[in-house]
Amino acid sequence: MKRFIICILCLFAVISIRAQQVFGPYPMQYNQTIPNGYSKIVVFSTPSYSGGGIYLTESGSTTYLYGSVTYMSIWYYLIPSGIYTVSNILSGYKATVNAQQVSLGSSVNFTSGGYIEFQPLQLKTSTN
Structure with a gap:
């Protein structure tokens, strides 16, 4: 039983270390300190x-960043620096x-900062 509990604790520690924390969204007026290794x-x-x-994926971890649907036209996130792949x-x-x-x-590639902008796709309409 002790071995089982130790294995569970080790697995939890590995998962906790592996998880990448994303901070935000923050309004641009909020002056959040950028942690080392973040963009x-x-x-x-x-x-x-x-x-x-x-959706951005890096080393098996997926990060979701989204644009505002409220009164804010611009905001920011703090994410771990790295090379991400667009997964969706x-x-x-x-x-x-x-x-x-x-x-x-x-x-x-996000080494110290970057930006993302979204635009709606123009739907093609047929005229008959």
């Missing part, structure tokens, strides 16, 4: 405050990360 990622909302979101973009949106339009599988 400040500024997220711009759509002009209509309709949201948008992106919310349906109906396109995303620009660090001045580059991204798609599924794109790599993005």
Whole structure:
């Protein structure tokens, strides 16, 4: 029984160390200290405050960042620095990360900061 409890405790410790903590969103007026090894990622909302979101994966851990659907046009997150892979973009949106339009599988590098902007996709309408 002791071995079982020790194994569970070790597994919990490994999972806790492996988990990457994301802080935010914070309003731009909030001057949060940036922890060592983290990047400040500024997220711009759509002009209509309709949201948008992106899933970024790094070393098996997925981070979800999203745009505001309220009165804030811009806010920021603090995420661990690293090279992330775009694993999903919310349906109906396109995303620009660090001045580059991204798609599924794109790599993005956050070393000390960056920005993400969402734009709604223009739906094609047929005229008959």
